[in-house]
Amino acid sequence: MPPSTTQSLRAASVQFQHRAGDKAYNLARIAEFTADAAARQVQLLAFPEMCITGYWHVPKLDRSGVEALAEPLDGPSIKVVQALAQSHRIAIGAGLIERADDGRLFNSYVVCMPDGQKHCHRKLHAFEHEHIHSGDRYTVFDTPWGVRAGILICWDNNLVENVRATALAGATVLIAPHQTGGTNSRSPHAMKPIPLEKWHRRHEDPAAIEAEFRGPNGREWLLRWLPARAHDNGIFVIFSNGVGQDDDEVRTGNAMILDPYGRIVAETWAAADAMVVADLDLGLIDKSTGQRWLRGRRPELYGLLMEARGDELNPREARFSERSTVRG
Numbered sequence: 001m002p003p004s005t006t007q008s009l010r011a012a013s014v015q016f017q018h019r020a021g022d023k024a025y026n027l028a029r030i031a032e033f034t035a036d037a038a039a040r041q042v043q044l045l046a047f048p049e050m051c052i053t054g055y056w057h058v059p060k061l062d063r064s065g066v067e068a069l070a071e072p073l074d075g076p077s078i079k080v081v082q083a084l085a086q087s088h089r090i091a092i093g094a095g096l097i098e099r100a101d102d103g104r105l106f107n108s109y110v111v112c113m114p115d116g117q118k119h120c121h122r123k124l125h126a127f128e129h130e131h132i133h134s135g136d137r138y139t140v141f142d143t144p145w146g147v148r149a150g151i152l153i154c155w156d157n158n159l160v161e162n163v164r165a166t167a168l169a170g171a172t173v174l175i176a177p178h179q180t181g182g183t184n185s186r187s188p189h190a191m192k193p194i195p196l197e198k199w200h201r202r203h204e205d206p207a208a209i210e211a212e213f214r215g216p217n218g219r220e221w222l223l224r225w226l227p228a229r230a231h232d233n234g235i236f237v238i239f240s241n242g243v244g245q246d247d248d249e250v251r252t253g254n255a256m257i258l259d260p261y262g263r264i265v266a267e268t269w270a271a272a273d274a275m276v277v278a279d280l281d282l283g284l285i286d287k288s289t290g291q292r293w294l295r296g297r298r299p300e301l302y303g304l305l306m307e308a309r310g311d312e313l314n315p316r317e318a319r320f321s322e323r324s325t326v327r328g
Helices: 023-039 063-069 076-088 154-158 160-168 196-200 206-214 226-233 289-295 299-306 315-320
Strands: 008-016 044-046 091-099 105-112 118-122 139-142 148-151 171-177 236-246 249-252 256-258 264-267 274-281
Touching: 008 023, 008 256, 023 044, 023 076, 023 091, 023 274, 044 171, 044 236, 063 091, 076 091, 076 105, 091 171, 105 148, 105 171, 118 139, 118 148, 154 160, 154 171, 160 171, 160 226, 160 289, 171 226, 196 206, 196 236, 196 249, 206 249, 226 236, 226 256, 226 289, 256 274, 264 274
Parallel strands: 008 044, 008 236, 044 091, 148 171, 171 236
Antiparallel strands: 008 274, 091 105, 105 118, 139 148, 236 249, 236 256, 256 264
């Protein structure tokens, strides 16, 4: 597809509660939201991390169980998403466990374009299972809307270097699929688990679960860093997340779209499957503070960023370790 000169891109972010290992159900939900998005003339639609295969039950599977869920990029699930993208003329991103040609497994996210092309990102900081490998490269690609898009999956976005590198590779729209909210953390000021009974009683007591989703375990936590990623790099961020019970945790949804100034242009804190839609004003990109900061960089000063601290952990250790990382 040749790039257009459009100054607006209609994007949407979906939060939905997947079913563990139930690809048929999850793909059906993707199809339903895609039809709704197409009716609203959405051009780019983002679904959550590993929403095709399911997420938090995976750490409890043995190798054969993970293998059974995994598919190659030309497997049946991505073919379904590709067909939806082509038939509705919409770009669709969705996550799954990928089986590579060499047999390795990855937490991958695939954006299927309306012309049949697909772009795959392998999570750089994978911790879901000891047999799921981490990716080794950034994913940035041209779109027909005159902008370059990038993909970073969940924890990839927490490390500021990854977002900066993606922006330096030319991305001005970042697709950021997640499965997060209310997780265990040893940090006294990080997210804490949301009681499952609050999710189970969401219809009888909607105020209680909404307070959790809008509070320090959901929206408040996201607003500590998501706007900074958008603002500091002068990019749009399309944040998609699971919602509801996922094994023994509660995902908070909070589907959100932010502009290059870090402003929220669309969001929801509904305790339900939902989609938010926004028209991205692409004219904001070049004018943004973050893009000016990128142009003002002095790379000769940044050699320290290439040096190891000496206390680095692999992604699983970094995610789950109780070991202190404070250095004297």
